[in-house]
Amino acid sequence: MVTMGALNFLLTTLTIVMSISTTTSQSPIQNFISCFSHNSTEVIYTPNKPSFSTILNTKILNKIFKQATTPKPLAIITPKDASHVQATVKCAKRNNIQIRIRSGGHDSEGFSYVSDVPFVVLDTLHLNSVDVNVQEETAWVESGATNGKIYYNIAKKSNSLAFPAGVCFTLGSGGHYSGGGYGNMMRKYGLSVDNIIDAKIVDASGNILDRKSMGEDLFWAIRGGGGASFGVILSWKIKLVQVPPQVTVFNVSRTVDEGATDIAYKWQLVAPKFHKDLFIRVVHNVVQIGETGKKIMQINFVGQFLGTIERLLPLVSESFPELGLKKSDCISMPWINSTVFWYDSPIGTPIESMLDGPKESEAIYFKRKSDYVKKPIPKEAIESLWKLMIEGETMFIQWNPYGGRMEEILPSETPFPHRAGNLFMIGYFNNWIDESHGNTKNHLNFSKSVEKFMTPYVSNSPREAFLNYRDIDVGVNQHSNVTKFDIAKTYGSKYFKDNFDRLVSVKTKVDPDNFFRDEQSIPTRS
């Protein structure tokens, strides 16, 4: 009697024989598919499958890269198991096909799902478990787990534990952590990468490594150097941090008539020196008022305090009385509810909402840029910036205060180099929802105008930039006869400063063939 196992074996052998015998006449992608199909056929989507577009598009947040003319992958692989990731790497490498790795899909330049050479997308969609160990105050989180899912699962187990990471619930830990990961607890606990204690990765040879087997160099590199240059992150082990049972939040808004210029100026002097428990972000918005639709600036001071209202008020009135923070502006709530507040959801929104996946309808066109500020920006410059923003209409800007834990960590401790000496980081968010205000070209040009305007007020030589706010312009080199390595040195020094050299050394050691690459990856030393 022929058992199912034997039958499967026969069929598999037959498939292997067939695929080997036809290898020469097949294209690289056909070879990739036959190679991969030995392991699994249910997790691979080719363009002829009806669900291909849905799987590709659901996580594309930036509509600039969602056009009919945008290059599409030859296949999408959605591994359910580490062996599927290993097979993807081995089969792609063997057949000279590039892979793009996608977790949350929030890359601002679309690097996780677009390439100009033949490629497949490896999407960590199903690798999304979160396993919290309350006794140890740690968790293993897979790379496809979102911020929302991670926060939710921590809070289900404990109301005194949390994790420092970004505000947006749909960011994936695969990209978000490997590029740094900052949020409103960074003055107290640093970045996500400062709180990672182990990781599992599939390297360019298809091996699964953990911290011990990858060694401290590679473990250093993936904590801020971008995962995509080094391998596929399967999971992270994170060290959870302590939060009080109630935290306090506020969101006060001031216009120029209400003294916003003086308050924003003063914020630069005091916000980086506040007690570590206090984080106040400045959000600069263009808003329309009244019947006339006149555009003015509205400046929001959005705060998080890891403590009670009673402790917060004297701290603010002592060092920052200009803000005029009142008791009635403040609300106390468990940390988990505060994450929903920071995500801009109305008070009272159930915390289950943080588990929602991305919605295709939420896709927008956007361009990101970042800057680091080391000396206060003069009042006149702040007002000129606001005038420029009112002309452009579509941009909002965030100032995120440094200091606290951020300046205690040495720049070389992780690849993320922007530590002591910075007063704050600027995020420039140029978002537009349709093309009616002009075309993409004009919006991109506007972002560049703002960048140019800011030059005298921000870091220079290099003009530092934040990897997670990926910007293709960061690699633009003024000279025409430059090599690929020169271009890499340009973006590398801005994203990583002195850490670039060590990243190149690690890369050369672990991926000498430069299999894991994109337009802004770490190059091998030639």
Ligand SMILES: Cc1cc2nc3c(=O)[nH]c(=O)nc-3n(C[C@H](O)[C@H](O)[C@H](O)COP(=O)(O)OP(=O)(O)OC[C@H]3O[C@@H](n4cnc5c(N)ncnc54)[C@H](O)[C@@H]3O)c2cc1C
């Ligand atoms: C709405 C929005 C809000 C944001 N808020 C914050 C914030 O508060 N704080 C902050 O620090 N950043 C923030 N960011 C930036 C965000 O951290 C980066 O865009 C980050 O790269 C997103 O990671 P992802 O996995 O969601 O994106 P993806 O597009 O999937 O990946 C981004 C990069 O990481 C690589 N990558 C993804 N998964 C893996 C993996 N498993 N192994 C190896 N490489 C991988 C990709 O190939 C790509 O190069 C925000 C971005 C957006 C769009």
Ligand SMILES: *[C@@H]1O[C@H](CO)[C@@H](O)[C@H](O)[C@H]1NC(C)=O
């Ligand atoms: C703060 O208030 C402004 C309106 O004044 C609103 O647009 C913004 O979403 C609020 N931010 C948060 C985090 O609640």
Ligand SMILES: *[C@@H]1O[C@H](CO)[C@@H](O)[C@H](O)[C@H]1NC(C)=O
């Ligand atoms: C916090 O969220 C929980 C769950 O959604 C909800 O029951 C509770 O009322 C919220 N508390 C506050 C203070 O918002």
Ligand SMILES: *[C@@H]1O[C@H](CO)[C@@H](O)[C@H](O)[C@H]1NC(C)=O
């Ligand atoms: C780009 O923007 C600047 C200032 O906003 C403007 O002066 C210039 O004409 C624009 N260039 C193009 C090509 O649109």
Ligand SMILES: *[C@@H]1O[C@H](CO)[C@@H](O)[C@H](O)[C@H]1NC(C)=O
């Ligand atoms: C361009 O190449 C020439 C010849 O190799 C060299 O002399 C020159 O310095 C290069 N220019 C720059 C900007 O690198």
Ligand SMILES: CC(=O)N[C@H]1CO[C@H](CO)[C@@H](O)[C@@H]1O
């Ligand atoms: C091509 C490839 O990577 N095949 C792998 C399929 O999975 C088994 C184990 O699950 C591996 O041993 C093979 O190497």
